[in-house]
Amino acid sequence: MNLNIVPLKFSNDPLLRKLKERLSLYFESVNIFYTPVNIEPAYNQLRRQYHSTKILESIIKSNPESDGLFLVLTDMDLFVPVLTHVFGEAQLNGKFSIVSVCRLYEEFYTAESDPKLLLSRSIKEILHEIGHNFGLYHCKNWECVMHASNSVEDIDIKGSVYCEECSAILKAKNLPLPSVL
Ligand SMILES: [Zn+2]
Numbered sequence: 001m002n003l004n005i006v007p008l009k010f011s012n013d014p015l016l017r018k019l020k021e022r023l024s025l026y027f028e029s030v031n032i033f034y035t036p037v038n039i040e041p042a043y044n045q046l047r048r049q050y051h052s053t054k055i056l057e058s059i060i061k062s063n064p065e066s067d068g069l070f071l072v073l074t075d076m077d078l079f080v081p082v083l084t085h086v087f088g089e090a091q092l093n094g095k096f097s098i099v100s101v102c103r104l105y106e107e108f109y110t111a112e113s114d115p116k117l118l119l120s121r122s123i124k125e126i127l128h129e130i131g132h133n134f135g136l137y138h139c140k141n142w143e144c145v146m147h148a149s150n151s152v153e154d155i156d157i158k159g160s161v162y163c164e165e166c167s168a169i170l171k172a173k174n175l176p177l178p179s180v181l
């Protein structure tokens with residue numbers, strides 16, 4: 001399977017390169033897919049955040065021509081109306097997902113910069129959203145990357161692979177995603 005990473009208002013090229021490298025372990029190919037899709041209509045001035053569902057709708061409407069999954073990556077802070085923020089959103093059993101790195105930077109919380117932590121948080125959130133694309137729901141197991149995360153602490157505590165139960169669902173679909181073996 002092919003993974004298209006779609007940077008939209010995303011500025012961290014070293015992180016993009018590392019993500020491409022890491023995700024290449026699980027996909028036949030990983031492309032960086034550039035598109036002129038404009039996400040400004042998804043901006044909410046009162047909240048100073050972007051509505052993630054609207055960004056997903058714009059990218060879906062643009063009907064991007066490439067096989068496989070589309071993962072939007074952005075620096076912009078995301079929300080859905082019932083929540084203060086979201087780290088990402090994905091279509092359940094679909095091809096499209098989005099992850100924001102805004103709240104994955106350690107600098108968002110402390111003065112410390114930590115590129116390794118940023119990478120590990122990003123990988124977890126990406127694998128989580130991709131899991132939804134493959135039909136996985138939230139998992140109660142804290143070791144599992146499909147555990148729901150409301151805060152960055154939740155992301156740091158949870159594991160970075162799929163648990164046995166979630167893996168079994170992925171394996172049934174022949175997906176070489178990282179699992180507890
Ligand atoms: Zn989720």
Ligand SMILES: [Zn+2]
Nearest residue numbers: 139144163166
């Ligand atoms: Zn699980």
